[in-house]
Structures are given as structure tokens and as C-alpha cells.
Amino acid sequence: MSLLETIFRQILNGLQSGSIYALVALGYSMVYGIITLLNFAHGDIIMVGAYLAWLAMARLALNPIFAVLVAVLGCTILGMAIEKVAYKPLRGSPRISLLITAIGVSYFLENAAQMIFGASSQSIPAIIKLRAITLGGVQIPGTALVTLLTAGASMAVLTILVNHTRMGRAMRAVSEDTGAAQLMGVNISTTISFTFALGSALAGIGSVLYSCAYPQANPTMGAMLGLKAFVAAVLGGIGSLPGAMVGGFAIGLAEAFVSAVGLSAWKDGVVFAILIVVLLVRPTGLLGKPMHEKV
């Protein structure tokens, strides 16, 4: 394999995992933007999505398309349920309580999954059966192609939704100033629910795409994926949607290159080192707005 081909392949790998990170990071960013909560449970929603896909395909023998629907819908409902049960009663309490609750929810989902499905991994049947495409002498695997296209389409839809619909405007208003938005007649509860639903749906799509790339489901798969997606969100500037996309791709590419130079054991370390450097040099991230503290 020529050097150029290797580089191209690694870029493709990076973009594939990067687009998954970006989808998940969008969920983190939206939720943070609207209620300034680091939703630790977000990564575990992906885990639940992967298990749902596995249940639908391996156990119920459903068509892959239905399996995808089940996973995405399940994630959406789960996300909204978590918000209603765990986060809503805490609206107005200190941020640290909210954060600890989120950690509790994440912990709960992981351990519940472990009890129900066992600690070992379940292998998910192939969801996408698409042959590789040869483009200018380089093979592009079907899953990579589908992942990139799906992620791109989801992001486009999200951007339109946030920028050009009534609900999107309400979301932006609430994240700008919750109190003022409420006075202008925006229903805060509905908007927050909608944000969680949207974020969780993206996580559901992310979980399906992740299952295509790594066809296994285990109870702790969401933790590391979620943390890395979170790093992506911070890197791009938390609260900023384009930032989350850029951050996701950046983290994916960085990981691919670290692996390519033979340091894959340090992959996780490098991701967190990027996080620390970003937080120290530019805490608001690449595209984030600076925040000022008021007395």
C-alpha cells in the first residue's frame, strides 16, 4: 500500500469515527446550551441504543430498517424520560446537584444494562450490507460511506431545525436567556423536553452508526464514547452546534492519526490531553462564545 493510500484510509477512518463523535457531541452541546448541564448519561443512551438494535435484530429478527427505527425511537423516549424523572425536579437547584444526578443516571443505566444483558459483549448482526465502492483506486467501505452520508444529513436537518423553525427559535431563545424567553411566552418545559428528544435522537442515530463500525454492545461502551464526544463538544466550544461538529471531526481525525503512527495504546490519553490543553488555552473552545461571570 502506498503512503498516500494509507493517509487516505486513515482520514476516512477518522472521518467515520469523527462523524459519530460529532453526532453525540451535538447532544451534549444542545443540552448544555439550554440548561447548562453536562449530561453524563448521554453516552449511556448510545449504549441503550446499541442494545435495542441488537434486541431487534438478533432476538426479534426484525428488518435492519425497523431495528434502526427501534433504536432511534427508544433513545429519544429514554432521553425525554430521564429529563422528566431526574433533571426536572432539580431545576433551580445548584449546578453541582444536577451534575451529580447526571452521574447517578449514567451509573444507573450502565449497571441496569449489566444486570439485564450481562457483562459480556453481544455481537450485533451487520446492519448495513453495502459493498465497498472503489474511488480512484481506493476502496471506500460501505459502512464508512453510509456513516458519513447519514451523519451529514442529520446535521443538515438539525441545522435547519434549529435555525428555521419555531421550536428551534424557542430553543435558541431559552439558551440565550431562560427568564426572558419565559416572559415572551416560550414554554420552557416543552422546549427543554424537545431539546433532550433531539439530542437523544441524534445519539440514537450515532449508536446505530457506531454499531455498524464496531458491531458489539456492552454495558460500558457508552462511557468512553460519551467522554470522547464530550471532549469534542468542549473542543468545539460547548453550546455551539457548528463547534460540536468541528470538534467531533477533529477528535476522530486526531485519534486516527495517533493510531496510524503506532501509538494506539495512548489514544485515550491523547484525547484527554487535547481536552486539557484546550481548556487551559481557550476554555470556551474553538467556536464558543466567551462567558463572563457576574457578581
Next chain:
Amino acid sequence: MKTKRNRIPTLLGYAINLALFAAFLILGDGLIQSGAISKYYSKVVMLIGINVILAVSLNVATGYLGQLPLGHAGFMAVGAYASAIFMTRTALPASPAFPIGILIGGAVAAAFGIIIGIPALRLRGDYLAIITLGFGEIIRVVLLNIDDVLGFTLTNGAAGLQNIPKATTFLNTFVCVGLTCFLIHTMMKSRHGRAILALRDNEIAADSCGINATYYKTLGFTASAFFAGVAGALYAGYIGILNPGGFGFMKSIEILVMVVLGGMGSMVGSVLSATVLTAVPELLRAFAGYRMIVYALLLIVVMIFKPSGLMGTYDFSLSRLLGKLFYGSSRKKQGKAGDAR
């Protein structure tokens, strides 16, 4: 300025506490030596001691400093590895070597606390939580892979360190527990401790009163890391085998659960909840599978219904109790008069 006494003299208070603690040590040690407490239960008791140190030390950073570090297991890992490496290589016999090992564990963890604290404490709230989480994970990755870089065996990668001398006993564990509680207690009652509490309550106000925020935050954070390292060293001598997998994010959360449940800012709360949360699962081994789920639900339920934890910021004080007994309970009135002056 003469106020009527409502407390027993400080020194007497310390003497009584010390006497009671010594009695507890002698009693406990006697029971274990004579075999009245089985080997299994004495192991559980030692684990309780280690977890008490972990919870009390994390409480310094969460309860007193008001931050939320999520990498406490990282400091514990550093302390455990530092002391284990020393213990496996030293030529000294175990009894003089172990205290040195514990101090080394604590000192190395404290050094990491400074290195991590100075940059991390520039950030607040969520960002601090995340950056400490990142550092905790980096420590784990480094412990896993450092041997490839160094070219010789230091941490032994994923297989971990083995044959660490099992030097932890009931006596040295609980001496460490007592020292930890005492040192943290006296630190928090001193002007340094008051500065730390002031920073927690209102950083901007404290800053404008001339409290050096960076210094005191780093101080609190480093103290927290030091005692986590001590607990790690004890843990290494307790378990005999170390591998990086045991010091992940989950371990940090387990310690956090103890602190949050007991009440952030209450030492007695940390001690009680660490004791209960260690003892109950050990005694109910049959339900081990449910333990984590119960932990998680407890965390959520406590946050929703009693966010200050079971004890809030209440701290038990024997001196205060004795003072009430001897001088009557007119404490409240006098307290107010004292404040006005």
C-alpha cells in the same frame, strides 16, 4: 472581653478524644489478635478504614472547597503505585518500611495534586469536574503504558504489580484514619481552613477580602490528593496486587457517592457513609449485583430530595457535647452575644 465558658478546655477535649481513640485501637487490635473477630471481618474493617480515608479526603475538595473533582481514584492509584514500587524494592523489613511507603504514596499523590491542581483550579464547576476526570483517565493510561516508554518494568502494564508485601493491619490503618481526620479537622479549624470555606461560600467576596484564591484552592486540593495517596498506599498493602483497571472513573464515582450521601462538608457524614457503604455490601454479598444500581438510585434520590446529603454540613463534636453537659445548654444565647461584640 470575658465570656462565660460554654465548652470544655480545648486541650482537655483533645485529650479525651485521644484517650477514646486509643481505647478503640487497643480494643479493636485485641479483638483481632485474640481471634474474637474473624480474619474475614477484620479484612472488612480494614477496607472500611481505607474507604473512610478516601471519603474524608475527597470531602476536603468537594465539601470544603466546593469543587467537584472526578479523578480522585487517579490520586489513589498514584499513591498505591508509588508505595507498592517502594515496598517491592526496598531492603528494609516491613515494619519500618511501611510508614515510609505510606508517606511516599501520600507525597507523590500530593505532588500530582499540585501539578494537576494549578492548571485545573483555574477553571470552575463543570469544567473543573471534566478536567480532573481527564487527568484521572490520563493517569490510568500512563500507568498502563509507561513501561514501553521507560524501557524497564515499573508498573508492569495491564498485568499490574504483584507480590506487594501485605503490610496493612488493623492498627496501622486506623492510626492513619485517626491522623487523617485529626489533621483535616485541625486544618479546617485554622485560618487556612476558614479561608478555604470562605472561597467555597463566595469566591469573589473572599478574593476581594484579600484571600489568595489560587493558593488556598491548591492547598485544599493538594491535601485532598495527599490523603487519597495515603489511602492508596494502605490499599496496596491490603490487597497485594495492583492493576490500573481498578482505578478508573467508576472508582472515583464510588468515592463521590460516599461523600455526597454523607453530606458534602460533613466529616462525620463521610465517615458514616463510607462505613455503611463498605460494610453493607460486604455483609450482603448475595445481592452484589444490585449494589451498583442501588448506589446509582441513592445518588439520584438524595440529590432530588435532600441535596445536602444525610448529614448536611453538621459535624459531631465530642467537646461540644461534653460542654453542653457540663455548662448547660445556654449556648445559643451566648453565641449570639459573642457575635454581636
